[in-house]
Amino acid sequence: MYSEKVMDHFSNPRNVGEIENASGVGTVGNAKCGDIMRIFLDIDENQVIRDCKFKTFGCGAAVATSSMATEMVKGKTVEEALKVTNVAVMEALDGLPPVKVHCSLLAEEAIHAALWDYAEKEGITIEGLKKPKDDIYDEE
Ligand code: FES
Numbered sequence: 001m002y003s004e005k006v007m008d009h010f011s012n013p014r015n016v017g018e019i020e021n022a023s024g025v026g027t028v029g030n031a032k033c034g035d036i037m038r039i040f041l042d043i044d045e046n047q048v049i050r051d052c053k054f055k056t057f058g059c060g061a062a063v064a065t066s067s068m069a070t071e072m073v074k075g076k077t078v079e080e081a082l083k084v085t086n087v088a089v090m091e092a093l094d095g096l097p098p099v100k101v102h103c104s105l106l107a108e109e110a111i112h113a114a115l116w117d118y119a120e121k122e123g124i125t126i127e128g129l130k131k132p133k134d135d136i137y138d139e140e
Helices: 004-011 060-073 086-092 098-122
Strands: 024-029 036-043 049-057
Touching (some): 036 098, 060 086
């Protein structure tokens, strides 16, 4: 049911933890399953993501997608990080079962929420970034 890469990132997740004084933090949740994901970004003065960590209170697919997503945004500029969509993360994991696609959406939303937080703190606009939903339980 799960690819080897999903199993690897689930059993041995990368970048678990928190970043103190993070440049941006994003927390999102899914009302149906109750899973919650938080992403921390450390962004340098050139808008490059130096470090990224996550905490996920959720299913195995959510853990695996958070792990892969953090690996994919590290070293990227904030604009490039926007292109790390849930589809890109799923492809990098060699796919997810259809019932688990929503888990990968959490990772994309959490990154966007963290980028939004960073942009607000810095008083900047990131091209193409939409405001995350206020209520983390709004999302289906
Ligand atoms: Fe909800 Fe996976 S079942 S995030």
